[in-house]
Amino acid sequence: MSDEQRYNRIQSFLVRAPGEPVPKAPDLPPPELGTVGHYRLIRQVARGGAATVFEAQDTRHGRKVALKVLTFGAGNPLHVARLQREAAIASRLRHPNIVGVHDTGMVANAEGQTVHYIAMDFVEGRSLAYLLKDPLVKTTTLLGILNDVADAVAYLHARGIVHRDLKPGNVLVDASGRGIVADFGLARSADRGSPSLTGLHEVLGTPQYMAPEQVEGRTKDIGPWTDIWSLGVMLYQILARRLPFGGTSVAEIQTRILTEPPPPPSSLAAAVNPRLEALCLRALSRDPSRRPPDASVFADDLRRP
């Protein structure tokens, strides 16, 4: 579809009978620094779409945690269900490269509103997104982090879980340089029996890491190979130090994901390892069957000398 057609379509879409906005659930303001249950909030560390993350002290167990509190649309049962699902998935995972969940629950705040939360490992460090912007961080360091991520994702895939929202912002890097995957807000068991909460999303972001099957809304086609695409985008960023599908708007980025092959990283950066470039471009195959089938294969290829 040409740009002209796309803009025409949006314009005619806007003209048609305007519907009234559907009222949304009332928002719950982020809690003032204070306490949530037995957690003493120290500082806000991140604010996503539906939740705010605080550094907090678990006064019962005397440890520091990251407390994720549902704030936006807190009255929406779908948001609550999503948070509970995230907790349910994350709490059964035990892996050195996956953020650990300690506790989940709900408490009433001072206004009598119910506050839903998840308490997780507090990772002191930076995100991979931050490190990717730093030209002084070596490629080998970044590849080591991606290796950790691939191990974590392989562990997920082996348990039938697809993360579906892998991106550098969801990868924490601790002081020792270990990559740790966080945020299972979109994760879903690969088996078809799992309840569908598709469309729930909490982190305000860009579609840069979405696989074509996600962009096209082919939810039935989403599987481990979808995470492989996201790993491929991250590998591309490490090798070329830029995104494979740039653009200044969601529509432009999505169109490129669906229509344009990414330029080989070696055409953009010097000294790109040909084997890693081949792995990267394979992971970014538009046809999922051409990608490495799951993250363990991707991780093995990444490590191969």
Place this chain on the structure above:
Amino acid sequence: MPQTRGLLDQLVRRYWKPVYIYIRAAWRKPNEEAKDLTQAFFTHLLEGTFFSRLKPEKGNFRAYLKKALRNFLIDAERFDKVRRPEKPIVSLDIAMDQADLAPPAPGEAPEAAYDRAWFRCLLDGAVDGLWQFLSLEGRLKYFEVFSLYCLHPITSPDGFRPGSGETATQPTYRDVAQTLSLTEAEVRHYLEFCRAHLRRILSERIREYAATDDEVKEELKQIIGE
């Protein structure tokens, strides 16, 4: 009219493309030179008194910026002094680097190319705003529906694309419903929701630079004809 420096910076980031397109169409400048001129123009505006002299009574901001651009280019040609600024606007460099910078349509008047690019920036911005809003709302499924209906062709199992080609037809609610395993009623509901919010976001974007409600209405009319 934009009154704060932060908002002005934001407007530069959002509406640099019409300026770039105008320069290419009016001066027949190649890509890199047009980029440098675009940088020079905005640096000139942000460093000078242009924005402080903006007054609602001077009329439409889009037209006012176009007029300033025209004057800038005339001066630039007269004095042959336009160079890439020593301190370019970094965010603008990044945006230009990432953008798909197709040349203006052959034969299109620079003024028309500028306006068309401006309205496209507005629509792109409104769609981005819709994405962000639906992300926050936890309703990305709605965006998938909107995206299939308006932004991307649908491919049926036999390879037929209802929305592609020169004789493309709009995908129907049924096309979208089948692709996403929804009912047609759900698709209609999702699209009504998206339409209402896209219109709201579009109006908000215009209000960032428009001086009056009448101007907002006039801009909307130019874009969607109502």
